[in-house]
Amino acid sequence: MTERPDTRVHGGERELIDLFLDYQRATVVLKAEGLSDAEGARRLLPSATTVTGMLRHLADVERSWVLEMFAGLPYDRRYGSDEDPDGEWRVSTSDSLAEAIEDYRAACAESRRTLAGRELTETCVAGPPAQLRWVLLHLIEETARHAGQLDVIREQLDGVTGE
Numbered sequence: 001m002t003e004r005p006d007t008r009v010h011g012g013e014r015e016l017i018d019l020f021l022d023y024q025r026a027t028v029v030l031k032a033e034g035l036s037d038a039e040g041a042r043r044l045l046p047s048a049t050t051v052t053g054m055l056r057h058l059a060d061v062e063r064s065w066v067l068e069m070f071a072g073l074p075y076d077r078r079y080g081s082d083e084d085p086d087g088e089w090r091v092s093t094s095d096s097l098a099e100a101i102e103d104y105r106a107a108c109a110e111s112r113r114t115l116a117g118r119e120l121t122e123t124c125v126a127g128p129p130a131q132l133r134w135v136l137l138h139l140i141e142e143t144a145r146h147a148g149q150l151d152v153i154r155e156q157l158d159g160v161t162g163e
Contacts, residue, residue: 002029014120017136018112024143025108028058031150032101035157040097044156048089051153054146055100056088059107061142065127065135066111072125073114078103111139 004026005019032040032051040052056079063075080087120133130138155161 002026002033004030013133017120017133017140021136021140021143022108024140024147025104027147028055028143028150029101029104031147031154032097034160035097035154037095037097038093039157040100041091041093041095042157044153048086048091049149049153050089050091051150051157052091052095052097052100053089054150054153055097055104056091058143058146059100059104060088062104062107062111062139065139066114069124069127069130070122070132070135071114 005022007019007023011019032055035051037052041050043050060077060080063077067073067075077087079090115132115136118132120131120136122132124130124135151161
């Protein structure tokens, strides 16, 4: 089972931002762990939202904001493309939830490596002229929003609730 970092009260700005982002990242994984591939692909909403699709989407969000926009590096859109921007949401029961979890963990690790030692005031190389501070806060917002959605979906799938 995934352990979430302790979100202590004191620390420097960058340390606390990174800590809260890692807490939300771990929450997303925690909400997905223990589900079958079929449960990960099950649609409970009118939209294409699924647990597996959500993890794929969040991996793409990490890579898009950190690798592409902040660092100006190419990244592999594993499940979508410019022609199919919603490809990560197209999930079937044959798609592996465990692979989606590992890919999300890999995307988060790529982000950590790419941003190590970077200053919060540095700006994106491509995309909007946003500071790293903004990018990290946006990732917290995006990840936390989807973690809340996953919390509800998980409860609907198997009744599991909690933090």
